[in-house]
Ligand SMILES: Nc1ncnc2c1ncn2[C@@H]1O[C@H](COP(=O)(O)OP(=O)(O)O)[C@@H](O)[C@H]1O
Ligand SMILES: Nc1ncnc2c1ncn2[C@@H]1O[C@H](COP(=O)(O)OP(=O)(O)O)[C@@H](O)[C@H]1O
Ligand SMILES: [Mg+2]
Ligand SMILES: [Mg+2]
Ligand SMILES: [Mg+2]
Ligand SMILES: [Mg+2]
Ligand code: NI
Ligand code: NI
Ligand SMILES: [Zn+2]
């Protein structure tokens with residue numbers, strides 16, 4: 001449940017944007033969850049709902065859309081492109097949990113399926129990002 | 137005149153591509169020269185012409201286009217975007233020559249005009265790249 | 273948009289001071305001094321955190337002997353409490369595995385770690401920096417604006433040259449430098465003190481080369497009793513608003 | 520498309536062997552050993568190059584005392600010849616300035632340097648690696664496929680733990696490991712030898728902690744006469760197809 005810390009960050013960032021752009025109401029926030037980090041869409045939506053500050057009028061009627069972005073990798077050694085199910089490993093639950101906490105640990109636990117290198121780029125689907133903030 | 141080494145690399149890379157794609161003639165190579173590295177368009181074209189191997193039929197009638205790409209920077213500290221003429225420094229000829237040889241030395245000699253940080257990204261116009269290889 | 277930067281602010285909100293132990297050069301004792309400093313501060317009843325930011329070569333767990341193994345996930349990642357020190361290290365996540373990370377990954381991992389680690393109320397967070405003037409150093413300057421840099425050096429010429437580059441970078445970037453601390457002193461020499469003077473920052477004294485350190489490694493009680501930690505104890509004074517007190 | 524990778528092949532075409540001096544940990548003597556190795560090889564009339572890849576903390580120029588200042592540009596960048604060794608270092612370009620480089624910049628600078636430096640015919644190119652398992656190490660594995668890795672370690676537990684990660688990474692990546700060389704030996708100990716055995720790679724012996732090194736620094740003749748370089752001379756044998764000879 002470290003998802004809570006990330007959800008708090010999302011709300012803080014959204015309110016910062018509202019502040020900067022002078023919005024009195026945030027109508028929609030679209031959040032992308034990178035497949036690599038393995039955060040459940042429902043879990044994240046639920047957690048966000050739980051911590052939504054009741055006293056914050058700008059978040060009073062905000063629609064939250066959570067979209068999962070598939071993870072894509074490109075090997076720097078052999079140029080192979082691959083996706084999550086093709087990556088070699090992680091071999092155990094602790095490895096998956098480590099990547100869930102710090103996605104870069106993919107480089108400690110996952111390997112390119114073509115050449116076994118840990119030297120790959122995560123071209124998309126790494127972790128939590130805010131894709132859109134709409135308001136008025 | 138270290139341009140020669142880069143020009144050789146361009147020809148080697150072009151011939152490698154020809155090999156890979158089974159081309160018997162390269163009709164056009166488009167080269168981009170990043171403004172940061174300060175390589176003269178005419179100089180580079182001239183050097184390329186000089187080293188064009190006469191005995192290489194695939195390069196017998198290749199058109200070489202050399203285009204200069206303006207350098208653009210984004211400061212990671214303050215998010216300022218700036219161009220070459222706005223960057224602070226380099227303060228002397230040796231600095232310019234160092235950047236000419238290794239463009240990353242921009243981080244030793246140039247500064248963000250807004251916050252003076254050396255922590256900027258070169259978003260375009262770094263150095264020599266091949267933009268297009270055409271052939272048949 | 274990356275929400276983690278906002279997360280970092282929230283997570284560090286109740287951290288009173290951040291002391292980043294640096295130097296730019298490897299093997300000068302940054303990790304020993306970070307670990308020992310955390311120990312000394314926590315002896316003084318200050319609530320202390322220790323963040324090992326040498327992501328590809330963490331060492332603090334070896335000096336202090338804290339267990340590795342995944343930290344628990346409760347509303348964030350909880351530091352592992354060891355002799356009262358709240359510790360966070362890559363070793364928790366990977367044990368003895370290598371963690372090859374390019375710069376972009378170092379930056380991302382560091383931002384993630386800062387955005388989700390729940391330090392709670394801390395008087396001081398000691399940050400053990402990796403060698404080099406790369407992503408970790410640039411991100412410390414970018415994201416930990418309140419950080420105070422404790423610069424470690426030894427009297428060796430190769431070290432002095434590298435630490436000089438680091439001090440120049442810190443000064444050009446307007447960083448807050450606590451001072452320069454000499455480590456592994458074998459004989460009286462003035463190189464480190466001169467370097468500090470040259471940059472107009474405090475010289476914090478010298479820690480001896482300690483032949484007994486190796487045996488004490490991994491055992492907090494024995495480490496606390498070594499001459500090098502004793503010397504550090506005398507040098508740091510009470511960490512208060514005014515920085516390290518000179519002894 | 521980046522033409523520089525093709526350029527690297529051309530530039531390294533007449534380099535017979537590449538020995539990358541590594542360890543993963545800082546301050547274990549990689550730079551001293553790289554510099555001394557280049558010296559020893561060139562004493563044996565081998566044409567030798569020395570590339571300092573610690574871009575943000577170059578040290579070889581301090582050990583060997585070669586002049587910094589821009590190298591000349593003749594059909595590429597010419598290494599600076601110093602006592603017969605062809606040397607290339609960031610120090611040539613920046614003198615005493617700091618060079619803050621994120622990982623991507625390290626990678627780019629290293630690729631550029633390899634693509635334009637004209638080593639000419641070399642029997643051996645010694646590459647002094649920076650600490651860490653970052654861009655330089657990953658690029659050495661990616662771009663210098665023929666490289667043989669000489670791994671340096673000391674007997675300290677924190678060093679052994681970090682070097683173990685490095686050996687594991689090298690072995691997982693199918694790198695060619697010449698062997699493990701102990702440095703700064705103070706007393707008989709078996710840690711480094713055991714580490715080498717554990718990975719099934721040669722143990723290349725031990726170099727002593729040398730109290731006189733500091734005075735000899737920067738002076739090739741004096742450096743060549745130190746006990747540590749003498750020990751290295753005995754350890755390296757003749758670099759031939761069969762690698763380092765055990766003494
Ligand atoms: N004062 C000291 N006396 C003896 N050995 C020391 C001292 N300080 C550090 N060391 C040793 O030096 C090596 C490098 O120390 P470390 O703290 O890991 O350096 P860094 O973090 O700067 O790379 C380790 O083997 C450590 O035990
Ligand atoms: N065998 C040795 N005896 C004494 N001092 C040494 C020895 N090897 C290295 N040193 C010293 O240790 C420090 C680190 O050496 P260096 O070669 O810069 O390490 P690295 O390149 O691994 O960071 C320097 O001050 C150097 O002079
Ligand atoms: Mg990555
Ligand atoms: Mg850059
Ligand atoms: Mg350390
Ligand atoms: Mg070195
Ligand atoms: Ni979680
Ligand atoms: Ni030139
Ligand atoms: Zn691959």
Ligand SMILES: [Zn+2]
Pocket residue numbers: 211212213214215216248249250251252253
């Ligand atoms: Zn800026």
